[in-house]
Amino acid sequence: MIRAVLTRFENGDLYSCALSGHSGFAPAGQDIVCAAASILVRTALDVLHAQSGIELKTDIPGRGELSFTVEKKEGGGSGILSYTADFLQSGLLSLQADYPPYISVCVNRADVHDD
Secondary structure (H helix, E strand, O other), X not given: OEEEEEEEOOOOOEEEEEEXXXXXXXXXXXXXXXXXXXXXXXXXXXXXXXXXXXXXXXXXXXXXXXXXXXXXXXXXXXXXXXXXXXXXXXXXXXXXXHOOOOEEEEEEEOOOOOX
């Protein structure tokens, strides 16, 4: 099972996202659940990398593991962080609704936000 953990600040901005595990829906290379979860997170990373005022700390310790944390710099826009969090939350929860035995999604709230 894939475990997805999305953490948002109280204002809705994205703080972090982590995926770990394998869904087991199909063999490696044919697993649509793994592919869908991966492309959601990779697209979010690509969008955020292109933004000024945002620093990403990514960690890819091994196959089936990916996490990142967002650090907003002075002048970094909250709009894109909120939108990206909405995108990830909607996409991952939709995937969980369609394939509940293969992906588990947890949405958390971060304690602090340094605006």
